[in-house]
Amino acid sequence: MPFLEDIDIAFIEPCVADPGRVRLYAEPSRDLAEVLPYLNAVINHATYNKDGPSLTFMKEFRLITIYPRRITMSKAQNTTDAWQVLDWLKDLINDTYDRRGSITPVHGVRWRPTALQIYEWLPRTNCKACGEPTCLAFAVKLLLGERTPQECEPLFLPEHASLRRAFFEIVAAFGYPAPPGYPAPPGT
Amino acid sequence: MTDSTERWGKPVCVPGDEDREQERGSGRGLAGSMTDVDIYMDNAATSFPKPEAVIEAMADFMRNVGASSGRGAYRKALEADKIVFRARQAVARLLGVADVLRVVFTANATESLNLAIKGLLSPGDHVVTTSMEHNAVWRPLKAVERTRGVTISQAPCAHDGTLDPADMEALLRPNTRLIVMTHASNVTGTLMPVAEAAAIARARGIPILVDCAQTAGVHPIDVERLGLDLVAFTGHKGLMGPTGTGGLYIRGGLDLVPLKDGGTGGDSMLEHQPEWLPDRFEAGTLNVCGIAGLGAGARFVLEEGVERIREKEAGLLRRLLDGLSEIPGLEVYGPRDPARQVAVVSLNVRGVPAEEVASRLDREYGIMVRAGLHCAPCAHKTIGTIQRGAVRISLGYFNTEGDVDQCVRALARIAGRLSEVRLHADRS
Numbered sequence: 202m203p204f205l206e207d208i209d210i211a212f213i214e215p216c217v218a219d220p221g222r223v224r225l226y227a228e229p230s231r232d233l234a235e236v237l238p239y240l241n242a243v244i245n246h247a248t249y250n251k252d253g254p255s256l257t258f259m260k261e262f263r264l265i266t267i268y269p270r271r272i273t274m275s276k277a278q279n280t281t282d283a284w285q286v287l288d289w290l291k292d293l294i295n296d297t298y299d300r301r302g303s304i305t306p307v308h309g310v311r312w313r314p315t316a317l318q319i320y321e322w323l324p325r326t327n328c329k330a331c332g333e334p335t336c337l338a339f340a341v342k343l344l345l346g347e348r349t350p351q352e353c354e355p356l357f358l359p360e361h362a363s364l365r366r367a368f369f370e371i372v373a374a375f376g377y378p379a380p381p382g383y384p385a386p387p388g389t
Numbered sequence: 390m391t392d393s394t395e396r397w398g399k400p401v402c403v404p405g406d407e408d409r410e411q412e413r414g415s416g417r418g419l420a421g422s423m424t425d426v427d428i429y430m431d432n433a434a435t436s437f438p439k440p441e442a443v444i445e446a447m448a449d450f451m452r453n454v455g456a457s458s459g460r461g462a463y464r465k466a467l468e469a470d471k472i473v474f475r476a477r478q479a480v481a482r483l484l485g486v487a488d489v490l491r492v493v494f495t496a497n498a499t500e501s502l503n504l505a506i507k508g509l510l511s512p513g514d515h516v517v518t519t520s521m522e523h524n525a526v527w528r529p530l531k532a533v534e535r536t537r538g539v540t541i542s543q544a545p546c547a548h549d550g551t552l553d554p555a556d557m558e559a560l561l562r563p564n565t566r567l568i569v570m571t572h573a574s575n576v577t578g579t580l581m582p583v584a585e586a587a588a589i590a591r592a593r594g595i596p597i598l599v600d601c602a603q604t605a606g607v608h609p610i611d612v613e614r615l616g617l618d619l620v621a622f623t624g625h626k627g628l629m630g631p632t633g634t635g636g637l638y639i640r641g642g643l644d645l646v647p648l649k650d651g652g653t654g655g656d657s658m659l660e661h662q663p664e665w666l667p668d669r670f671e672a673g674t675l676n677v678c679g680i681a682g683l684g685a686g687a688r689f690v691l692e693e694g695v696e697r698i699r700e701k702e703a704g705l706l707r708r709l710l711d712g713l714s715e716i717p718g719l720e721v722y723g724p725r726d727p728a729r730q731v732a733v734v735s736l737n738v739r740g741v742p743a744e745e746v747a748s749r750l751d752r753e754y755g756i757m758v759r760a761g762l763h764c765a766p767c768a769h770k771t772i773g774t775i776q777r778g779a780v781r782i783s784l785g786y787f788n789t790e791g792d793v794d795q796c797v798r799a800l801a802r803i804a805g806r807l808s809e810v811r812l813h814a815d816r817s
């Protein structure tokens with residue numbers, strides 16, 4: 202019997218950062234906490250956040266975060282693509298678990314998103330409410346630790362509800378302080 | 390021969406093999422009496438019976454899921470999505486396709502072939518095909534000939550349906566935009582030199598479209614290894630699924646104009662069909678119930694193994710061909726060699742019209758075969774039966790040696806030669 206038997210998609214919606222793509226939550230059939238540091242060692246460009254705990258990485262153009270009981274994926278091409286990638290991930294998790302005796306777990310950050318990647322989850326209106334001239338400038342300062350995610354007030358407007366959810370989830374995955382309640386529970 | 394029956398579970402329509410033999414021995418066959426036990430030998434039209442798992446998957450979907458795929462975030466809709474994905478994955482695996490997204494579902498091979506031919510060919514293009522094609526290839530080609538001025542060259546096949554790839558290569562022109570050919574003839578079962586044709590196509594940078602209606606599930610095909618660009622399949626023959634299912638494999642980097650435009654679910658904001666597969670070619674609510682059945686059928690084939698299915702069918706075919714060869718007055722078409730064909734045989738009984746043979750097989754012996762031109766006038770022209778047609782016997786994975794022997798005896802009877810013939814089946 203494999204370590205992880207199943208990953209099931211629990212929620213899917215158009216991607217806030219790219220409306221032509223989809224964003225989804227999936228639920229693994231068992232807790233993945235113990236395997237995350239091993240996965241961090243196996244996946245080259247991943248970030249392990251021990252406070253989550255969570256592991257975030259890009260699979261080509263898709264952004265994936267694995268929590269113990271939840272997996273989120275942004276920018277999947279469509280449902281078929283999402284299922285295919287989740288199958289790949291399941292196999293990777295099982296293979297990593299089987300080989301964990303010969304893998305040295307890594308608990309640190311191995312990859313950080315670029316400002317451009319962060320920018321995709323901002324409102325992209327350049328409204329200057331945060332005091333920065335552009336959203337991209339805000340993203341740069343955020344990565345430098347000179348700004349906090351909450352300082353982008355427009356994110357809290359009702360029309361940006363899903364963007365806000367995705368944004369805080371991503372910044373939290375990278376260990377930036379996110380407001381209480383983020384990442385949000387599955388399916389919210 | 391009980392192995393497949395056991396594996397397959399409890400068949401609905403067909404009793405156990407021993408029972409079948411007993412029933413046939415007493416109530417039918419050589420006595421020519423009507424009987425309630427039928428022998429289905431029209432598997433080239435559609436396979437029958439279907440594995441129990443196929444029926445269960447469809448009933449389960451209808452009863453417990455019901456939702457359409459790609460259209461909602463509630464759990465039943467996600468379940469429908471998953472069913473469709475698993476079906477796509479099983480078919481991709483069977484065809485040797487790594488990227489599941491490249492498999493697009495359609496209503497049948499005919500729609501797939503229309504999509505490929507009409508989605509690819511433009512005015513002034515030239516296309517090369519063979520003289521053994523089904524109308525599902527030939528008519529779309531004739532349609533684009535008329536509407537777009539596409540020109541067609543037909544590579545001539547031998548009387549047994551075989552094709553020399555050099556004859557195909559000789560027809561290529563600078564404006565040849567597509568090679569399209571069947572993988573196996575639905576009239577003679579003849580396997581076509583798809584690997585050689587693919588190599589020729591690749592060397593010239595011409596896409597190749599292969600019609601796998603007769604081979605998917607019963608003959609191995611490794612689409613990516615062969616470098617095929619487009620592969621049409623139908624769900625209701627060798628893949629053991631229901632009618633109304635099929636699909637097209639489209640190589641990465643090859644774009645087609647969609648046959649239809651419309652809703653695809655998640656991306657409603659876009660004003661045009663999305664560019665990504667499979668959504669680009671799947672406008673409209675999918676046949677999820679059918680696809681559930683197709684998925685179960687494809688998984689059945691994967692579990693049994695295509696090699697094993699091919700082996701069993703080749704064994705039955707060998708027995709059939711041996712039996713037929715002992716009946717004088719039969720004309721048997723095709724290679725007559727299980728290594729060079731799938732389990733489809735066409736024949737005529739000298740002096741008896743094909744329709745009459747088929748009708749007598751059915752009425753007097755309960756054996757279902759098909760007479761006529763089998764939607765493939767090109768192929769019948771090639772084998773020389775365009776005027777009178779032929780009787781086509783097509784075996785399936787669930788046929789038995791007993792079925793084959795019954796069929797041979799019945800044909801011997803119809804040919805009026807039974808007393809002269811010592812059948813293989815009687816000697817063994």
Ligand SMILES: Cc1ncc(COP(=O)(O)O)c(C=O)c1O
Pocket residue numbers: 433434497498499500523525526571573574575600602603623624635764
């Ligand atoms: C060689 C061949 N091509 C295409 C088809 C068309 O398949 P369908 O009727 O499922 O579209 C068939 C069977 O009918 C066939 O035998």
Ligand code: SF4
Pocket residue numbers: 323324325326327328329330331332333334335336337339352353354355356
């Ligand atoms: S407040 Fe937010 S939306 Fe406005 S410029 Fe700053 S980052 Fe962009």
